[in-house]
Amino acid sequence: MTAGARRARVLLLTSGPLDRRNGADTELATAVAEAVADVDFTWFARWPRRRGQRPVARGRPVPLPVPDVLPQGLKRLQTAAAGVVLARRVDLVHVVLAIDDAFPLFSRLWPPLLRGTPVLHTVPGVHDPRLPRRSRPLGQTVALSSATARELSAAGFGHVLVVPPVVRLDRWPYMPRPSGPTPRVLVVGHHGPHGGAEEAVRAAGVAARAGARFRLTLALRPRPGHHVRAYGASVLALAEREGLRDVEVLGYVPDMRELVASADVLLFVPRVLGVKSDVPLTVLEALSTGRPVIVGDHPQFAALGDTVLRAPVGDARRTGHLLRQLLDRPHWWQVLSEQGRATVEERFGPERFAARYTGLYRELLDR
Template identity: 75%
Template sequence: MDARARRPRVLLLTGGPLDGRSDADTELAAALRESVPGVEFTWFARWPRRGAPRRDPRVPPGRAVPVLSLDGVPRLRQHLQISVAAAVLARRVDLVHVVLAIGDAYPLCARLWSPLLAGRPVLHTVTGVRDARLLRRARPLGRTMALSSATARQLSTAGFGPVVVVPPVVRLDQWPLMPRPTGPTPKVLVTGCHGRGGGAEEAVRAAAVAARAGARFRLTLALRARPGENQRVLDDEVRALAEREGLRDVEVLGYVDDMWSLVASADVLLHVPWEPTDRTDIPLTVLEALSTGRPVILSDHPEFAALGDTVLRAPIGDARRTGHLLRQLLDRPHWWQVLSEQGRATMEERFAPERFGAQYARLYGELLGEELLS
């Protein structure tokens, strides 16, 4: 059958099942599956399923390949299953789209996958570079995409060739604009990682500056531990730091299943790592908070430049400046409202699924030598 007489077939290759533990790679791959018109996708799904399978009207026809995963967390066993299956499936599709950050496992994955994927066009969306030193041992899998100009320049310098920038996407129907919470005490939500440079200690110290300047709020920290770290011990350390800084109304959380409810209950999002520690250039929580109408304060990293004046940026590691920005934002309702509306408008204009899907449809068409139908 002529490839032009049917929908092009695209294999979405990620480090874990799309319906497993949510991260930047799987979220973006799921958005691709829902947003790019005229394509028949193959993707990896968790098995056994939790509950009865149901038809999601947003997901176009395609094929879900089962991956044995009891808890949805991508581990070595899941990586191996996906690699073996991809070697077979790559021969049955027209294009392989890899959605994967460059982390510790990437150099090895690239060496394993390159011969397995040979003979098919490959598009690789790099959702982030966790450590620039890894680029010395990394090799491109095919045509490379990035989520920000800063990462595109980094990859091009490392030998990945011309890198096209396609900003990430937020599924706006899942993150509607919400009014500001009306509770008596505002909530400041902190996201980031435990440990050196992850943003937890920086946020606590900034919050203490705001509190000493007269701001009143509840501090909620949704923090992730890195692989091999003890989440409970690290949570206790953050609570102890908050107490030493004079903060009393503090809640420390680990992994959050219902992130929408947590973001919607907050007044402000604070994300101030010394160095970008997420698997994506612009953390998904930041984009989701802006979509919901929550003002965001960020440390001033180049990767965040695409957000422009939509967010408030503070010098990296400057707890005093960050704290005073937080106090002013909490004390000025009009400023809060302006930033809330501006954040949502930016998400609709630059990070909406329709724009995202159209950009990737053009890229798919270029690689496949055909025009995709909507």
């Protein structure tokens, strides 16, 4: 892929340094960089640099000092200002940003500073359905689900394309069901109200009172403004009131592979998806590993079809009974396990993802 007589230069812009790898935007941007060949990528990296493998093997990292104590809004402003400088030196800017509270102002102030550099904007998620109507499109917009694409189109973003996220199948191989005496139910979500933890604990209480026996593990990412230790204690207190005894709260887990492989079932039941990816990677990674998943029935999950079990959002009783039935029926567990892996291979594999973004890059660079 070229711009004139040289390889095209593309700036990958996320909400912060790409090598922090703790959000849907950085995970998705890294996947794009791994998938699209024949492009010279530029991205921001933390400074001072930390030990470890670079998130993108090809291209050029640009150090960006972002102190951890800096408020999130100022971090975004710093990244945007530095992005303006780099955007004038590349052929295409690929912005991977959720539409959060800071996006409406960013969408109005930032594009005029680019002096005509084309922009591709991938939207991992939308924090609040009112925000797109207060925002402007940065360029060609891409959503991860048809539900969000329709929402953005209705808000004035034009024709929004859909490119589902990708799972590295080699990193998430199919694994047999754990053979331990007590099944493990893994919960993923966020600290704070409506992040999925309280909903999952109440559902687990329903399943336990109906006779299911399991260990409950919660892997919860922190959110700004929430006291992690205090919230973890409140989740454990709720579990005790629900009659659950074998419960652990892990907090953020940098590498989920071993934890997912040790689980029998994944629960993802937040009331509000927020800025989390439309189709969270943890859900797809669990399906790829062969772990059945129970989700709240958000419209963004329509692409998963019958691969996952759905319960009405916030319905602990229905979720709990689905969990009990799944743990008690090994044949049903096996059918869902195999079906989940097959769906990820068909709809969320790397070849399809790479083809879609390679075509988008070529189209925008040829204009």
